[in-house]
Amino acid sequence: MHTVVPDDAVRIGEPFTEEHESLRGAVRRWAEDEIAPNAEQWEADEWFPDEVFRRAGELGFLGLTVPERYGGQGGDYWSTVVRAEELARGRSGSVSMALAVQSDMATPPILKFGTEQQKQDYLVPSVTGEKIACLGITEPEAGSDVARIRTRAQRVSDGWVINGSKMFITNGVRADYCTMVVRTSPADEGDGLGWSGISLFLVDTDLDGFHVSRKLDKVGMRASDTAELSFTDLHVPDTALLGTEGQGFKQIMWELQGERLISAIGAVAGAQFMFERGLEYSRQRHAFGRPIGSFQVQKHRLMDIATRVGASRRLVYEACDRWNRGEYAINEVAMVKLDTAQLSFWVADEVMQLFGGYGYSQEFPIERAWRDSRLMRIGGGTDEVQREIISKLMGL
């Protein structure tokens, strides 16, 4: 008989198995015991220790879907979902983002397009957390319009020489290497869009000519280091080329799918976490002689939040299910990126309203969540870029 419930589902209607749930418990303990207690201090320091990467690696959280032969767990995509969901309990958008860059943005192209040697040299130590990765796409003059990047690699006898710069690079101050998008030949007039002539490179940050120009000061995500990088006659060997020369645009578009999906999962998890804090506060806080949660307007506000979070989560799960089934689901990914980015900032704003003056003061983490979540609508492709993708796929 046809069933709508997988045999090994722990809760009816949810995709997770026993194995996922035990991973959930492990991530939650780590987030609550080792991240949350330090989150405020790290924000104040505008830095969190590199040790966090090594600890995440030691616990197996950086290679959940990486095959075992490269030190990973060989799990399915739902294990990534579980990790992103539970990391929200660490109350540090900065740490969640830094780890996501490591495991779901900078390294998947190595597993997907890299040589065996590149996997050994970069992927394996990234899974253990010994090497920290960053992803270099955006430049001072080109963000979502990837085809317009200007950082150039010139072929020389024993490799390539790179000149140019990259902007808004998460983990960029501390990274050991950068998965970088570089122009290797002028744009082909034929394609008119500049897609051709772009390639990916794995670039060690300790090479001569690699400079961290500055650490950027941001309105939110302050514990995360964001860098502007510059490259002056940076010499890399032939083996630094990742994948096929000239295929970089397609390869990075592939990367962006995983990037947007992980950010969507994290955004919903963050929104759920904020909803729960709002719910809690609405029961505790009294005004005019009763809990504010008993006022109908606040009650309905909270239920609007719960409903939007609930709905967004279901679309994210559908997109994850497609990804896990091996589909290149560009449309769904753009939709969940757009939807959840707006959701998380809206929820933060609504919960700030519920918290009143405390929401606006730094005694409570609400104002930080509000500042942090604002990034979702900009990073990984702006809302406007997602709408461009969605409307193009609709034939508009």
Place this chain on the structure above:
Amino acid sequence: MAADLDLTPTTAAQGTRLPLYAEEHEALRASARAFVANELAPHVEAWEAAEDFPRDEVFRTVGAGGWLGLKFDERWGGSGPDYLAHAVWLEELVRTGSAGLNADLGAHADLALLYVDRNGDDQHKERYLRPGIAGETVGALGITEPGAGSDVAGITTRARRDGDDWVITGEKTFITNGAWCDWIVLAVKTDPEAADQHRAISLFVVDTDLPGVQQQRLKMLGWRLSHTGQLRFDDVRVPASAMLGAEGSGFLQIMQNFAWERVSMSIGASTAAQRTLEAAIAYAKERHAFGRPIASFQVWRHRFADLATRIATARALTYHALRLHVANETGHDVDPIALMRATAMAKLSTQRLAFEVADECVQVHGGYGYMMEYPAQRWWRDARLGPIGGGTDEIMKEILAKTYGL
């Protein structure tokens, strides 16, 4: 660029962990679509203009096609129970383009027959479910009254015992099919003095040709093809066997059956929103302004992308509610709070959305959108019922808030 670059995800391809429709449902979808296109859709504009449709002909045709019995047992002339098959039918029924027609069919199959199936005994099923599935009789569900809607415990229609019979007095309103139904599942107070008012209500199936029953059609903003009406019951005498379920169990039955009402409304609204968006886009591609199709202006492209995203989100939640409902019906141990939340959230997130999409559809049509000769205004008027009927949006939030202890 080489076309052969493999762009599949690196995670090993697995089967779905969110199963819903099976292959057989997709086959059924094709025949439902053909049925709607051939038997119903061609008549809709004429029926809408006349604000009427041939009741017996339509119900019998739909019944003969097997579309009223998908979620009921073969024993009573159905082909189920398969709620997923019925969900497919509801999605395809939206293609009639007439919410009023669909409402009459839905009030019969998704409300009236549902109650008889789930709460009736064999005698009730023989008398109402079997002919109802065939489309030979038309049913309705009577809960709302002039003085009580979502506040079900506040109804005042009452039945008093008289020997072996019950005698019913009162009024019902906003009853879909109420103007022309052959029978109605009626919520009445059988014990108005009960300390627990939730135990005061019982359900009866009442034939509308009994002495003392009056039916009248209501004029509405939208749903003009629907035969929504009010009914009066003046000392209507029914036998004890007309009671559906146990005495005093009416409130509980109503609460339990709300789940499917909400899921079915969510399926209808999310699908209607999708169809309305498609119609808006089709028009935007055709209509030119300033030398190009208005669909090519960035503001409209982005607005359509936003709507498509919101519809996808609402539909994903609807499918989640449907999945939980089907799991619950097929013997899985579904958390009742999860089910209640999913169905209430689905209704809440689909109904207002369908109206907003219809409003944008009017907007993209410009002046034509405001003209009665185009259907956009009708979809807009029709969609406005969604956040009101089947429990208002505000009631959904009250229900949800209770599940969170607020």
